[in-house]
Amino acid sequence: MPSFSESLTILGIETSCDDTAAAVLCGSTVLSSIVSSQDEVHSPYGGVVPELASRHHMRSILPIIDRALETANLRLEQLDGVAVTCGPGLVGSLLVGVSVAKSLAMASNLPLIGVNHLEGHLLAIQIEHVVPFPFLCLLVSGGHTSLYVARGLGDYTALGGTRDDAAGEAFDKAAKMLGLGYPGGHIIDQLAQQGNATAIRFPRAHLKNGKVGFSYSGLKTALRQFIYSQDSRQLRMEDIAASYQEAVVDMLVGPTIQAALGQGLTRIVVSGGVSANSRLRQRMREEGEKLGLQVFVPSPKLCTDNAAMIAYAGAWRLVQGQRAGFNLNAAAMLPL
Numbered sequence: 056m057p058s059f060s061e062s063l064t065i066l067g068i069e070t071s072c073d074d075t076a077a078a079v080l081c082g083s084t085v086l087s088s089i090v091s092s093q094d095e096v097h098s099p100y101g102g103v104v105p106e107l108a109s110r111h112h113m114r115s116i117l118p119i120i121d122r123a124l125e126t127a128n129l130r131l132e133q134l135d136g137v138a139v140t141c142g143p144g145l146v147g148s149l150l151v152g153v154s155v156a157k158s159l160a161m162a163s164n165l166p167l168i169g170v171n172h173l174e175g176h177l178l179a180i181q182i183e184h185v186v187p188f189p190f191l192c193l194l195v196s197g198g199h200t201s202l203y204v205a206r207g208l209g210d211y212t213a214l215g216g217t218r219d220d221a222a223g224e225a226f227d228k229a230a231k232m233l234g235l236g237y238p239g240g241h242i243i244d245q246l247a248q249q250g251n252a253t254a255i256r257f258p259r260a261h262l263k264n265g266k267v268g269f270s271y272s273g274l275k276t277a278l279r280q281f282i283y284s285q286d287s288r289q290l291r292m293e294d295i296a297a298s299y300q301e302a303v304v305d306m307l308v309g310p311t312i313q314a315a316l317g318q319g320l321t322r323i324v325v326s327g328g329v330s331a332n333s334r335l336r337q338r339m340r341e342e343g344e345k346l347g348l349q350v351f352v353p354s355p356k357l358c359t360d361n362a363a364m365i366a367y368a369g370a371w372r373l374v375q376g377q378r379a380g381f382n383l384n385a386a387a388m389l390p391l
């Protein structure tokens with residue numbers, strides 16, 4: 056574990072999408088990590104409704120922060136700083152976390168740190184394992200599917216990303232088409248465990264001429280066509296889920312391994328909500344092992360949105376003397 060943050064106790068706040076989260080981290084020890092999911096709120100719509108998300112953040116944020124502090128057995132005055140996600144994400148959702156973090160920092164005279172949500176995902180693994188730099192990171196969530204070379208803290212280079220949907224969206228939209236509910240990734244993962252991944256051969260898109268990137272629109276169209284075809288009536292939902300998941304996973308594993316080899320990197324970190332997928336975790340490890348690459352994936356609770364990763368990403372910036380002013384704003388688009 057990098058020792059930069061050993062003695063710092065940080066409150067992390069995360070409200071970039073539809074999870075309200077607060078955590079207290081001391082060094083790399085998670086003293087508390089509370090996540091309040093809004094899945095039930097958005098489920099009837101098959102996706103996140105931004106206005107509902109921000110209203111629910113407003114209701115939940117203070118009780119969630121209270122619980123995080125109580126669980127850690129600490130008062131605000133005993134902390135060293137407040138780290139908050141300031142982008143990218145839904146601007147109305149982000150504003151709730153940013154406003155509350157500013158108020159707490161101001162009232163308790165604590166330093167405030169604005170954190171890029173993507174850096175939180177990229178560094179989440181460090182809470183559990185020491186992964187030395189440099190490494191390749193596949194960041195794969197509901198909003199992002201990108202490859203980065205991480206050479207050090209704050210030193211990240213984007214190699215390429217999705218041309219259309221993120222892999223998480225590809226799971227969520229497929230689950231909606233199949234009438235399985237929201238969010239779809241976890242549901243498809245569960246069903247696929249009882250299914251046959253070779254039942255249907257869905258197409259796999261690969262970018263040409265050695266370009267690094269991903270594309271899921273063709274796969275989604277293929278699923279839609281399959282659903283309206285005669286064949287779909289003869290197949291179990293478990294087999295459809297497993298076959299679809301296998302295609303998504305193939306399209307993530309291949310380009311990631313190729314990019315690691317191309318960049319001469321021997322370590323791969325997989326992070327973001329989709330890295331909770333059991334088949335992706337298994338395949339990435341198997342394929343990496345064959346080529347002598349080390350593959351690191353956080354435990355599932357650190358893959359999906361959480362505030363422990365935000366506190367962690369804020370800690371090293373705080374140590375370096377970085378502070379956000381009270382004019383910190385939410386940014387819907389914020390590159391890493």
Ligand code: KG4
Pocket residue numbers: 072195196197198199222223224226227238239240241244327328329330331332333358359360
């Ligand atoms: O990182 P995250 O919690 O939020 C964003 O930053 O987007 O990722 C949420 C995404 C959703 O699309 C969800 O369906 C997907 O992660 N997801 C999964 C699994 N668990 C969550 N996808 C596949 N398999 C899973 N087990």
Ligand code: ZN
Pocket residue numbers: 172176196197327328359360
């Ligand atoms: Zn996320």
